[in-house]
Amino acid sequence: MATTIPTSAFIATPHRCSTGRSSAIWVQKAQFSASSSSLGVSLSLKRPSLRLVSVRCEANGAGMPVIPAEERWMYEESEINGPDIWNKTWYPKAADHVNTEKTWYIVDASDKILGRMASTIANYIRGKNLATYTPSVDMGAYVIVINAEKVAVSGQKRSQKLYRRHSGRPGGMKIETFDQLQKRIPERIVEHAVRGMLPKGRLGRTLFTHLKVYKGSEHPHQAQKPIPLPIRDKRIQFVKK
Amino acid sequence: MTRVRRGYIARRRRKKNSSLVSGFKGAHSRHTRTINQQTIRALFYSYRDRGRKKRYFRRLWITRINAVTRENQIFDSYSQFIHNLYKKQSFLNRKILSQIEISNNIGLSKISYKIIKPNKVNEERLK
Numbered sequence: 001m002a003t004t005i006p007t008s009a010f011i012a013t014p015h016r017c018s019t020g021r022s023s024a025i026w027v028q029k030a031q032f033s034a035s036s037s038s039l040g041v042s043l044s045l046k047r048p049s050l051r052l053v054s055v056r057c058e059a060n061g062a063g064m065p066v067i068p069a070e071e072r073w074m075y076e077e078s079e080i081n082g083p084d085i086w087n088k089t090w091y092p093k094a095a096d097h098v099n100t101e102k103t104w105y106i107v108d109a110s111d112k113i114l115g116r117m118a119s120t121i122a123n124y125i126r127g128k129n130l131a132t133y134t135p136s137v138d139m140g141a142y143v144i145v146i147n148a149e150k151v152a153v154s155g156q157k158r159s160q161k162l163y164r165r166h167s168g169r170p171g172g173m174k175i176e177t178f179d180q181l182q183k184r185i186p187e188r189i190v191e192h193a194v195r196g197m198l199p200k201g202r203l204g205r206t207l208f209t210h211l212k213v214y215k216g217s218e219h220p221h222q223a224q225k226p227i228p229l230p231i232r233d234k235r236i237q238f239v240k241k
Numbered sequence: 242m243t244r245v246r247r248g249y250i251a252r253r254r255r256k257k258n259s260s261l262v263s264g265f266k267g268a269h270s271r272h273t274r275t276i277n278q279q280t281i282r283a284l285f286y287s288y289r290d291r292g293r294k295k296r297y298f299r300r301l302w303i304t305r306i307n308a309v310t311r312e313n314q315i316f317d318s319y320s321q322f323i324h325n326l327y328k329k330q331s332f333l334n335r336k337i338l339s340q341i342e343i344s345n346n347i348g349l350s351k352i353s354y355k356i357i358k359p360n361k362v363n364e365e366r367l368k
Contacts, residue, residue, distance in 0.1 A: 085343075089298055090339075128308055130308055131342045131349075132305075132343060135304075232311075
C-alpha cells in the first residue's frame with residue numbers, strides 16, 4: 001500500500017513493534033486521551049470496552065500473552081499476533097457494546113428547534129458519531145432530554161403541525177395539533193420526532209428505548225452521570241423574532 | 242414386469258444439497274422438496290451477494306470514516322477529507338482508513354493534519 005504521506009511508522013502492523021516518533025504535538029484536542037507514549041496501534045483509552053489487540057511489545061501482558069516459539073503451532077494466528085486488522089473489518093464483540101458501560105448524554109430542550117435537536121439525538125443514539133459504528137449492532141449512547149415541554153418550532157407549526165394516530169377501527173383517526181399535544185403529553189412530541197429518525201425495525205425499537213424524555217428539569221438518572229450532548233448545529237437555538 | 246426399486250439413487254442426489262441448507266429454519270432444512278428450493282435460493286443469493294459484499298463493506302467504511310472526520314472537526318465531512326486525500330495523491334483506501342481509526346485513537350486525525358497543514362501554510366504565505 002503506497003502512500004505519499006511520510007510515515008513516521010504511525011501505521012503499525014500487528015507483527016512489528018513500531019514506536020510512534022511524533023509525540024503529543026499532534027494531539028491538539030483535550031478530548032483525545034491517548035497517553036503520549038502509546039502512539040501507533042494501542043489499546044484505546046478513550047474507548048475502554050474495545051477489545052482490540054495492542055502491539056505486542058507495548059502490551060506487556062495487557063490481554064496479549066507472549067507465546068514461546070515452541071508452542072506457536074498450538075495456537076491460531078489471531079491468538080499469537082492478534083486479530084488481522086488489515087484483512088478483516090472490525091466487528092464488535094459482546095464486550096464492546098455492554099449497556100452498562102455506555103455513555104449517557106443530557107440535552108436541555110428549552111428553546112431548541114425540535115427537528116434539529118431530534119436529528120442530533122438520533123445520531124448519538126444510533127452511534128453514528130463513533131468510529132465503531134456498526135449498523136447491525138447497538139453501539140450508541142443513551143440520551144436524556146429534559147424540559148421537553150419547552151421545545152420550540154418555527155413558523156406556524158405550533159398551531160398547524162398535526163399529530164395523527166389511528167385506533168385501527170373505521171373512523172378512528174384522532175388528530176391533534178402541536179399545541180394541544182404539548183399541553184397533554186409534552187414528552188410524546190420529542191419521542192415522536194426522534195422515533196421517526198431512528199431506523200424502523202427490531203434494532204430501531206431497542207434504540208428508541210435508549211431515549212429518555214422528561215417534562216421539567218428533573219430526571220432520575222443522576223447515577224449515570226450524564227454529560228451534556230455536544231451539539232454542532234448552529235441553527236438549533238430558537239430565535240424569537 | 243418385475244418391481245424395480247430405485248434404491249439409494251435419489252437419496253444420494255438429495256443428500257448433496259442438504260449440507261448447503263444446514264441450519265435453515267424448520268422444514269427448510271428437513272423436507273426434501275423445500276431443501277431443493279432453498280438450495281437454489283441459497284446459491285443464488287451467495288452468487289449475487291459476493292458482488293454486494295464489496296458494496297456493503299465500502300459503505301460501512303465510508304460511514305465510519307465520516308463519523309470520525311466529523312468528530313475530529315479538522316475537516317467538515319468525509320467528502321472534504323477524501324477530496325484532500327486525493328489532492329495529496331495518497332493511495333490510502335477506505336478500508337485501511339477505517340481500520341486505522343478503530344485501532345488507533347488519533348490515527349485519522351494525524352492523517353488529517355498531514356493533509357491539511359501544508360495547505361494552510363501555503364495560504365499564510367500567500368497572504
